Amino acid sequence: MGKNCIVAQSGGPTAAINASLAGVISAVKSSDVYDKLYGSVHGIQGVLKENFLDLSEMNEDFIERLAITPAMYLGSCRFKLPDFDKDEQPYKDIFAVFEKYDISAFFYIGGNDSMDTVAKLSAYAEKTGKNIKIAGVPKTIDNDLLVTDHTPGFGSAAKYIASSIREIAYDTYIYDLESVTIVEIMGRDAGWLTAASALARNDFSIAPHLIYLPEVNFDKDVFLEDLKKELKKHKNVIVAVSEGIHDKDGNYIAASTAKDDKFGHAQLSGAGKVLEYLVKDELGVKVRSVEINVLQRAAGHMASKTDLEEAINLGSAAVAFTEAGETGFMTVIKRISDDPYTYETDFSDVSKIANEAKGVPLSWIKKSGNDVTNELVKYVRPLIEGEIDGFYKDGVVDYVPIPHLVK
């Protein structure tokens, strides 16, 4: 059995994925079992290319700053392994590199696709009798992984959404004019982040007034009726919509307009933009759409302290579970109580997690289909709690350098 390990990251950026990397690094540094830790640059493809950083010598200060750095220190890839029954070559190549570098454990931090890689590599190791532990550490702002109570990255993104909706509401309330503001939020298949917008509400402001998730079908006419009702009660109506809302036939509301712009290119409109035009045409009220951009996943400056701590713990726990002999798992969070919020880290068979997605339970969506219940708020609240200071240098957010990713 080898003495070293490799860690890699994959999928889309989050505010918490480097916290899990920091957890893995810290745990390996203090491990009696493992020696060196290699960081594979650009996910599993970095293994094939032997594109490694030596992470063993990273000092504590750097690890601490790494934990609060968003996006992905090791870079990402979008690479799906074939089934090894059909094409064994990539597996042979990967395990040849593992042997060359005396690798005993491989840690992959990512979402659904990454867990597919973990499941396949561990199954292949088992089949071929290789004693190399393969472990997954979850991350995704979408919060759509099974078994785990929630995923690192979601809490920070949810905090950003709730705070942004509140700031947009303040921005909106200042004029003495009727208006509709439509805020489009990430989440094509799962509405968790859009649902988290409900946490923006407080004693005097119930924005967002309407919330539409992809877990239920979206009906344009019902939407317009919902809006009319709200406009009778409120001067400024704020609507949170998931990018993935769709009609009863499964057609996305966001869609190509099938028309060309002035450069001859077909325009794609997001759900928010499409609804903006709909409201303008049908209700004639002042309307604006706001697309919460990539900052919802990359805004490290607004990371949830709870989220980052959990991400670190899930990274460290992955190392500990492999030391105890486990393989083919993903570390998971088991919630013990809501208030006070307590949880423990555990692990679960990754083959039962990969390639499946968990949406918002229908019981947490109001029957009207345009709001969420208090259970949803109670579930999300602890995950967004806590803030982290010390991000800024010369007035700008400051994170660890990533020269190995920048050309």
Place this chain on the structure above:
Amino acid sequence: MGKNCIVAQSGGPTAAINASLAGVISAVKSSDVYDKLYGSVHGIQGVLKENFLDLSEMNEDFIERLAITPAMYLGSCRFKLPDFDKDEQPYKDIFAVFEKYDISAFFYIGGNDSMDTVAKLSAYAEKTGKNIKIAGVPKTIDNDLLVTDHTPGFGSAAKYIASSIREIAYDTYIYDLESVTIVEIMGRDAGWLTAASALARNDFSIAPHLIYLPEVNFDKDVFLEDLKKELKKHKNVIVAVSEGIHDKDGNYIAASTAKDDKFGHAQLSGAGKVLEYLVKDELGVKVRSVEINVLQRAAGHMASKTDLEEAINLGSAAVAFTEAGETGFMTVIKRISDDPYTYETDFSDVSKIANEAKGVPLSWIKKSGNDVTNELVKYVRPLIEGEIDGFYKDGVVDYVPIPHLVK
């Protein structure tokens, strides 16, 4: 001469305009000259409607939280006074209210249009022999007011822009793929905020690689050549563009595509979106556009401490200058030195400020027209320095309640 005063706000929201309001409130509270302070809701229109809040009793804790609350506590309006030679009625109405409430000074916090109101009201007071001081306090994220070194609100928005560009850069660098990211920033006629994106640069990342301001003409072909050159040197190219960029004939790059979407409504594309399609068609490279949304003006959570302190001081100074007998002025910042940054507050004839705009000097834009000089960076740097803590409650940014604006 009356004993009381009125304060109002107008124009678009910023992270600092309530700091100026807090400055006015604090100064009036400790004034030997003034008694009550009324807050007019929805700008000068609130005066006509006698829609006042009594701000005299606001306690220190609330004032402190008010100073870090973005948007506009008193609400805004878009209302331009006619010339009093042509239509005296609104002036008669306003000064009748001033007399009814025993008003001795009126403070208006806002941008160019608000300064127009200050200039007209003070000229009318002078002409009609009314001893009521009329004072302006500057605010605008656009930084386009004359005389003052810069405007409150700009530093916070610039900080948000620089930090967002850096976070977007981190988000972009993770893939091993050539890409172009176009970030559209507010500022139709003045490029100050887009220019501030240069402050995102550090030792290993020069993003944004290209910066286009409305102060110089934009040429599509030159832009594509600029991009090709950058893509030869860099894997991920990040471009900052002002929403107001235009060609040599003055036509905005952002323009109606003159085509209908699926709901039959002509689509308007921002400059970023238009350039995204251009790059996709002409260069065939992976491209994304990001519109930095209203949060660039409303993100109180990332306010610059320097900006808020200056905003408070300009509000307080306005009160002091009226106590000293001045009227028809706007308070201004005079920069004394860059490093260490020092300034003093002063006042200047508002009639020389209203209705004119100050763009980025051409000498601070590189000859290539696609970048800014170090002088620009040196000018902006001190304005974004410093952070403020204590914004959050239950994990969400928390500001003073504004129930009087919410229906």
